[in-house]
Amino acid sequence: MYKLINEVRQKNPLVLHYTNEVTINDCANITLAIGASPLMSYSYEEVEEIVQVASSVVINIGTMNSANLELFIKAGKACNKFNKPVILDPVGVFATKTRSDFTNRLLNEVKFDVVKGNAAEIKYIGGFNVNGKGVDSFDDEENLDEVIKAVAKKLECIVVATGKVDSITDGEKVCKIDNGTAKLKSITGTGCMSASLIGSFIGACEDKFKGATMGVLSMSLSGELANSENPSIGNFKVKLMDTVYSLNSDIYEKYAKVETI
């Protein structure tokens, strides 16, 4: 699986982003660092054209910009029409009914290939009725693996739940990643950048489970390695980009703590 980094660097996939204004620059730079090409658009006019030239598409609802909500729906539909892998990052879906309703609408109108969130976001999404597939309710004690598997089955996609341990599932098997550092939460954008990395891998390889796993792993592992000498927070961000830029299959082989159940 770790050889997929070579695929990204050789194929240089075009990762189209419909994303928030806060971390858009970080997303562009991390996409370059992993060896893919970022493209960002807020144009209704060019959706169908530009989705066609993309290798993969990331939709991130972060700032819920009113001017772009219909754009995100339109982009998602175009991805399905042209058979382009599309990733959803439902940032803060539980924070407001507006976010929750919009995410529900996105999930009902667009078939996503990967949905990535933290455990709370994924659990919350389980409560949606998506295309008549009913509402799952999970109590807090419930095993996260069972939760994300249920959500993946309902959404018929790969589900990624980030956290101290990251979990990726296709509804059957679950991959657990035990890399990372708490410092990743001290800078903005690491979640958004994970989605860009997933887009980079999924834009370059067929296997979406492996692609999603490699994307999340690349962030958690780079965070851990960047933090190895406990740099200051400002230097940590510099080193994070450096580490992503220098990733190769040997580094994954040596340091990745990945287990598939």
Place this chain on the structure above:
Amino acid sequence: MYKLINEVRQKNPLVLHYTNEVTINDCANITLAIGASPLMSYSYEEVEEIVQVASSVVINIGTMNSANLELFIKAGKACNKFNKPVILDPVGVFATKTRSDFTNRLLNEVKFDVVKGNAAEIKYIGGFNVNGKGVDSFDDEENLDEVIKAVAKKLECIVVATGKVDSITDGEKVCKIDNGTAKLKSITGTGCMSASLIGSFIGACEDKFKGATMGVLSMSLSGELANSENPSIGNFKVKLMDTVYSLNSDIYEKYAKVETI
């Protein structure tokens, strides 16, 4: 007063930003660095909901994005409705009649808790007729302290005027901060980030005068300390974030040059 930094780090207030697209990432990162949580939204739909979950709200007119002008008004009104502390940063208010008219409208329709600008911006705002309280005109020779006190009385809020020496007033007492470095003007966003820091403190403590003072002080002091070994401009920005991240009450105690008159 310096112990308020502990309040921020313990309470982790949610600082909601309605801000410009230029420095939005810096504002998010400085909010994290001081120990608060940033949240940025450009959604008309979620204003009332999201203001309710915020600890404080920052409104910054920087890019005067036409799509967001009514959003800023709506957000300000929601702050008043739900009794959330709200800060105005009237960037470049004197640059165009459009900015001046919009700021005047904001001040007439929203009751702000803190208005922060540089001395020229604050003086300019003194010339507004806010809710029938008349127009003050100040000549250039006028003592800045008297100017900002008059503006604070008219707006019935804390007024912050940044400069070589920063001044904060509630209309009666004036606090002067003699920390800082000219290098802060060589990178974009330090003014916007000051407002984020004010939001972080005001979201965590009751006393708005002290909160505003701590916010401005945190920027000026961190700038001064970050510049102590005269780093290059690129490294200065890295060190600025580092210094904010590592602030504690001892550092304020040791280095702050604060005087209240």
Place this chain on the structure above:
Amino acid sequence: MYKLINEVRQKNPLVLHYTNEVTINDCANITLAIGASPLMSYSYEEVEEIVQVASSVVINIGTMNSANLELFIKAGKACNKFNKPVILDPVGVFATKTRSDFTNRLLNEVKFDVVKGNAAEIKYIGGFNVNGKGVDSFDDEENLDEVIKAVAKKLECIVVATGKVDSITDGEKVCKIDNGTAKLKSITGTGCMSASLIGSFIGACEDKFKGATMGVLSMSLSGELANSENPSIGNFKVKLMDTVYSLNSDIYEKYAKVETI
């Protein structure tokens, strides 16, 4: 020509940007680093006012934000009305018909002083019928110098084609810059920042050919010098800003590889 850096630092021109959301922060910081003042606006209301106070204006179509397309047209027309130098950066003009049509419309409705793109973008623009001046078609073998001269003559402006060697022409003479590093393509925004630097020089000097040359040279030369000790990608961006900040006429004199044919 290299003394023009002193003009920028003394006159501190105001460079107004109508630009994309990805690299807007980098553009602001590089404008400060070269000694000019950045101003960014997304306001339809203030276009005519704010163009009048600007020294130069940069229009960059990067994200093709639907809300801003008419704004960019309006801003360009205001530049012509108030005789302000205006630069076009037609990012990805060939990527979609939407971008191509919009760029063609911009070129037909606005008289630009400088059009800056990579060689492919400039060649593509040669195929436009601008104000009845017909369509040029270039084959891939064609000499780039002849192509850009033809485009410059048609558009009646300075044309800048960036690449391994950068070329600048007024339609007659061609200036070639042989500085740079491939690493500039590994971070986002270096093309956008070049346009900001051109705006900084053109806002401070009369000779637009020299101004455009100095702007592009400042980026390529700073990239080369920043890379002299082969820093990591994260540190390269820090050093790039540092190098721009410290540029002076002696450095250009010593390291610039510039030839005018």
